[in-house]
Amino acid sequence: MTIKLHCFGESGNSYKAALPLALSGLDWEPVKVDFFHGATRSAEYLALNPIGEAPVMVDGDLTLAQSGVIQMYITEKTGKFGGATPDEARDVMKWVFFDNHKMSSQAGMLRFQMNFLPEEKRNQEVIGFVTARLKSALATLNRVLEGRDWLVGNGPTHADFSNCGYLYYPEPFTFDRVEWPNIDRWLDNIADLPGWKHPYDLMPGRPSDRGL
């Protein structure tokens, strides 16, 4: 049965699940969540995910929310991307949690503020605050990637797929690859994987659909 991923192109959190699905060889298809028209607040969507967020994965009778949980399920099904040893598996989870706590949460918020909120609602104080927090997370990531091709072990894992979630988007959110040479090189490593696609090519929906 084809796995369905409820997602949308603008969602880096969705990309964190869609990218390993695409690279895993599993049979899957995206189902567009019409986030910008309030779809995640509908009763139907809340029945699927009471947290009211994308992505949600449906595989037969099983419904999973939170990209980190979907990533763990992909590893369970395929043996891929979860780390090669128990130590690596814990290290993968460490970086997936870091991403959820400090990286994507800031990057996603900042990109939303700076691009998708109506201009009169954008708050420069908030943008400044989140920018500083994102910079701190990027500095950590850039530091640990010194001399390394991947965050954990010798190949791609969910640690990479989680932390890169928002970093391929073209909209300005104060992240400039040239300032972070190790991140820049690592993003190229991920993009060179066979089957890699940009979030706007992997999932339905992009800002130009909304005239942006």
Place this chain on the structure above:
Amino acid sequence: MTIKLHCFGESGNSYKAALPLALSGLDWEPVKVDFFHGATRSAEYLALNPIGEAPVMVDGDLTLAQSGVIQMYITEKTGKFGGATPDEARDVMKWVFFDNHKMSSQAGMLRFQMNFLPEEKRNQEVIGFVTARLKSALATLNRVLEGRDWLVGNGPTHADFSNCGYLYYPEPFTFDRVEWPNIDRWLDNIADLPGWKHPYDLMPGRPSDRGL
């Protein structure tokens, strides 16, 4: 060998690991991280955890960072708090990720801004923004706890220990238990567990040590 948890009383992220350690029956002891004097930025600490955060757990040769990873390890060692079935285990992880992404991240930031930053550095625009985001996470939590004693299954799990991480602290951060009756009842359920302790009684360090 006694497990060591590098932590400090003010850290809700540390509490998320210390509380299940305390309730698990494992032999452990807290080691104070002098966060307010910059301990997490020292070279020694960064060698322990390149992310530079508390908590860090050391069990013999094994060093783990991120509360969610330490929680998984406690389950691995004891079989406790990880959910009774594979479906429950995935649900536990869902709520642990939700906490890291949307709950503790906002609550911790807000409590820091409102209490531990020097008054001249507090930013009311940022406080307002984070307050709204925290309220949204609390609304989700309160809604899913309707008619339930625990977030997952019929007993306490890391889903509970993670999401309650900042919710017992007395410092004002816009969270008032009387506004959230289901959260209020659930916090009492957790506090009634044999061996439960308040974060300031479980871990070394509290604001009064710094004259606050």
